[in-house]
Structures are given as structure tokens and as C-alpha cells.
Amino acid sequence: MVNIAILGAGFIGDLHSNSYKQIEDANVVAVADKVEEKGRKLASDHGAKYYSDLDQCIKSEEVDNVDICLPTFLHAELTKKAADAGKNIFCEKPMALTLDEADQMIEAVEKNKVKGMIGHVIRFWPEYIRAKEVVDSGELGKPLFGYCERLAVLPDWHQDNWGLQEKYSGGAALDLHIHDLDYLTWVFGKPKRVMAQGVYNPQTIKQGGLVHITTNIEFEDGVAGSAEGGWAFKGSFPFTMIFRILCTEGTIEWVFRAGKNIEERAQATKVTIYRPDGSIEELDVDKTDGYLLECKYFVDCTHNQKEIKKATFGDGRAALELALAAAYSAKNKEIVKFK
Numbered sequence: 001m002v003n004i005a006i007l008g009a010g011f012i013g014d015l016h017s018n019s020y021k022q023i024e025d026a027n028v029v030a031v032a033d034k035v036e037e038k039g040r041k042l043a044s045d046h047g048a049k050y051y052s053d054l055d056q057c058i059k060s061e062e063v064d065n066v067d068i069c070l071p072t073f074l075h076a077e078l079t080k081k082a083a084d085a086g087k088n089i090f091c092e093k094p095m096a097l098t099l100d101e102a103d104q105m106i107e108a109v110e111k112n113k114v115k116g117m118i119g120h121v122i123r124f125w126p127e128y129i130r131a132k133e134v135v136d137s138g139e140l141g142k143p144l145f146g147y148c149e150r151l152a153v154l155p156d157w158h159q160d161n162w163g164l165q166e167k168y169s170g171g172a173a174l175d176l177h178i179h180d181l182d183y184l185t186w187v188f189g190k191p192k193r194v195m196a197q198g199v200y201n202p203q204t205i206k207q208g209g210l211v212h213i214t215t216n217i218e219f220e221d222g223v224a225g226s227a228e229g230g231w232a233f234k235g236s237f238p239f240t241m242i243f244r245i246l247c248t249e250g251t252i253e254w255v256f257r258a259g260k261n262i263e264e265r266a267q268a269t270k271v272t273i274y275r276p277d278g279s280i281e282e283l284d285v286d287k288t289d290g291y292l293l294e295c296k297y298f299v300d301c302t303h304n305q306k307e308i309k310k311a312t313f314g315d316g317r318a319a320l321e322l323a324l325a326a327a328y329s330a331k332n333k334e335i336v337k338f339k
Contacts, residue, residue, distance in 0.1 A: 002303045005030035005057050005087075007078060008069035009042040012092055012119075016067050017046055019295040026299045032057035058082050065302055068092060072175065073168045076101035079116070083108035088302045090295075092119040093182075094174040094323065095316035097167075102317040109313060117298050117308050118316030122183045124297065125290035127254045127271050130283055131245060132187050134252050134273065141248030143223055146187060148180035149242035150229040154211075171209035173198070173327040174320070177229030180243075181326065182319035184217060184225040187245070191322060192218045193337045198330030199232060215326040250275045 002025055006013045009031055020026040032051040033039030043050035051057035058066055058081050066082040068075060068091040076096045082089045089109065095118050096102045109116040122128050135143050169175045173196075185191060199212040212230025219225060238257040245252045251274045270282040294311065301308045325336040 001025055001027050002064050002299050003027050003029040003062050004065045004067055004299075005032065005051075005060065005063040006042065006048075006067050006069060007032050007054060007057065009033035009035065009038040010069065013067075013069035014042060015291055016069060016090075016295055017042060019289070019292040020299070021046070022292055023296050023299050025303045026295070029062050030057050030060055054078065055081065058085050058087065063087060065090065065298070071168050072097055072170055076105055079105045080108040083112040083114050083116075086112060086114060088115040088298075090117050090119065090298045091316075093121075093316065093319070094170055094178050095313065095320050097170050097174070099317065099321060099324065102313075102320055106313045106317065115302050115308050116313045117294075117301070118311050118313060118319075119294065120179065120182045120311040120315060120319060121290045121294050122179050123186060123311050123315075124293040126286040126288060126293075127256070127269075128183055128243065130271050130285045131243060131252050131254065134283075135187055135245055135247065140245075140250040140252065140273070142221075143188065143245060143247050145223070145246040146184050146225040147242070147244045147246075148183055148225075148227040148229075149240060150176055150180050150227075151233060151237070151240040152176065152231045153233045153235070153237050153239075154231045166209040169209070170323070171211065171327065172230045172232075173210045173213050173330070174323045176231055177213050177215065177227060177326065178319050178323040180227040180229060181215065181217075181322045182315070183243070184219075184227060185318060185322060186315075188219040188223050188225060190220070190318075191325075191338050192220065193335055194218075194322065194325045194329055195335045196326040196329040198327070199230065210327060210330060213326060213330050215329075217322075 006017050017028050020028050028046040028048050030049050031039050031043035032054050040050045065088045068078050075091050079089050194217050196215040198210040211232040214228045217225040241256045243254050254271045256269045273281040329336045
């Protein structure tokens with residue numbers, strides 16, 4: 001049995017904790033949050049102990065794994081503390097706000113010989129996995145272009161709207177758009193150059209947060225990619241996820257609208273292949289929730305002493321580097337080249 005501490009009782013903390021409920025070898029034993037009402041409620045839901053002090057929670061002897069579901073500006077500090085306490089770490093994306101922080105996190109995990117994983121859930125999302133399998137198989141020939149889309153209203157689970165403040169969240173480029181940037185690199189490899197355009201919310205311009213961004217990426221072998229993401233939409237605009245991968249022998253596509261706050265993830269939509277002969281194929285895809293799959297993978301790796309190979313700290317750093325490059329390009333109207 002793996003004993004888990006949830007740091008942060010907001011939307012993601014609640015989502016992760018409910019995933020652990022469904023995993024045989026997982027047991028949520030502690031919940032920490034500065035907002036006592038939220039923290040105590042989530043702890044009560046799991047028969048866990050509530051902590052108002054994050055350090056005390058991390059250092060608890062009964063805790064094996066720490067799941068960090070707090071704002072991004074806290075990720076590096078808490079990861080280092082958890083690693084120094086000998087705990088395995090699951091840290092929500094984005095990994096950090098800067099590459100220097102990401103490097104410190106990697107160093108802390110390696111120095112203390114603990115396991116670390118970043119919450120890049122798209123690497124566990126069945127539709128995205130299936131599409132990558134099709135591309136990797138070569139059945140559609142050579143990939144030429146990949147497109148991803150992630151559109152939303154501003155998340156209403158951000159306590160005190162911290163997500164709108166770039167110094168805390170990195171803005172939509174790091175907090176939301178990074179999912180699709182990570183996926184495109186997972187499918188196509190390391191980027192060569194990036195060019196992006198962005199939109200700022202006039203009400204938060206002084207805080208510097210991008211609220212919408214489109215990023216164009218050049219990969220090796222002439223493959224290109226583009227991703228659009230943002231949370232500037234209003235009202236009941238549904239959380240929208242799209243991917244489309246153009247190959248020499250066909251196209252694979254998925255279009256999904258998941259309610260305002262991703263609460264309708266289980267609805268049925270098909271991953272579809274369009275072939276040159278006019279035939280259309282709808283693929284069978286696992287219906288297991290991606291958040292459950294990533295939590296299950298983390299528990300399995302830590303419980304059975306397996307190497308973490310998906311959504312590693314290295315993957316998290318690479319996604320962060322690309323998202324930071326996109327944000328820089330959008331702000332400075334420059335092309336960013338990768339070495």
C-alpha cells in the first residue's frame with residue numbers, strides 16, 4: 001500500500017484524490033491546504049488527516065508519496081522539501097515557472113533518489129495515446145503536420161484568481177497551452193524553432209498574463225505543428241480539445257467538448273481516420289479517465305519500484321522550455337530557435 005498526501009484541496013487535488021480511491025494500492029492519508037474549510041472537507045472524504053502546515057504534512061512519517069496540486073509558483077519549493085524528506089513526488093503541470101527552478105527540482109529528486117513525475121495527463125489520455133500509436137505504426141505514412149486546440153473559460157477553481165497573474169501561474173501559455181505543446185513534442189520530437197502570437201486580457205495587462213496564444217513549431221524532417229490555447233472565452237463556452245494529424249496516407253482527428261470545467265470527460269466521441277480512398281474508420285479507444293490512468297501509473301511505479309518512463313521530470317522540463325519559448329515569442333514578436 002502506498003500512503004499519499006495531497007497538497008492542495010482545490011479542483012485538481014479533489015480530482016486526484018478521487019482517482020486514488022479507485023486504485024487498489026493507493027491510500028490518501030493526508031490533505032494539506034491553507035483554506036481550512038476546503039482542506040478539512042477533502043480530508044474527511046477520505047478519512048485522512050488535515051494539515052494546515054504544508055511542511056508538517058510533507059514530513060509525516062506515514063506519507064510515502066506527495067501529490068502537489070498547488071499553484072505553480074510553489075512547485076519548486078515543495079518538490080525540494082518533499083525530496084529532502086525522502087518522499088516520491090507527483091507534481092502537477094506546469095513543472096515550474098522557470099528552467100532554473102525545473103533544474104533544481106530534477107537535482108533534488110536525483111540527489112535524494114526518490115521518484116518524480118509531472119502531471120502531463122495528455123500522455124495518459126486514451127484518445128491522444130491511440131493517435132500517437134497510429135502515427136508511430138506508419139500505417140498512415142509519414143506525418144506532415146499536427147494541430148492541437150485547447151480552449152476554455154477562465155477556470156473557476158483558481159483561488160483568488162491566481163491563474164490570471166503570470167508571476168504565479170505563467171499565464172495560459174504555461175498553465176493550459178503547455179498540454180498540447182507537450183503532446184506535439186511527444187509525437188514529433190524536439191522542436192527546431194517556434195513562432196507564436198498572443199492576446200492579453202486588458203483587465204490584467206499590468207500582471208502580464210497571456211490569455212490566448214497560437215504557437216507554430218518546426219520539427220525535424222520537415223514536420224510542422226501548430227497549437228492554439230487560451231482561457232479568454234466567456235459564459236458557457238465548453239472546454240474544447242481537438243487534435244488533427246495530417247500524414248501522407250491519411251488524416252487522424254478527434255474533436256471533443258467536455259463541459260465548462262472538463263466535467264463531462266466520459267462522453268463518447270470517436271477518434272477518426274480519413275483515408276485517401278474515401279473510407280472513414282472510427283477507432284476503438286479505451287474509455288478509462290486519463291487522470292485515473294496517470295495516478296495509477298504513478299502508484300504502480302512507486303509501489304513496485306519501477307522506473308518512471310512517462311511524464312518524467314525531464315519531459316516536464318522540455319514542455320516548460322517550449323511553453324516559455326512560445327510566450328517569449330508572442331510577447332517579443334520573435335522567432336525562437338532551439339539548439
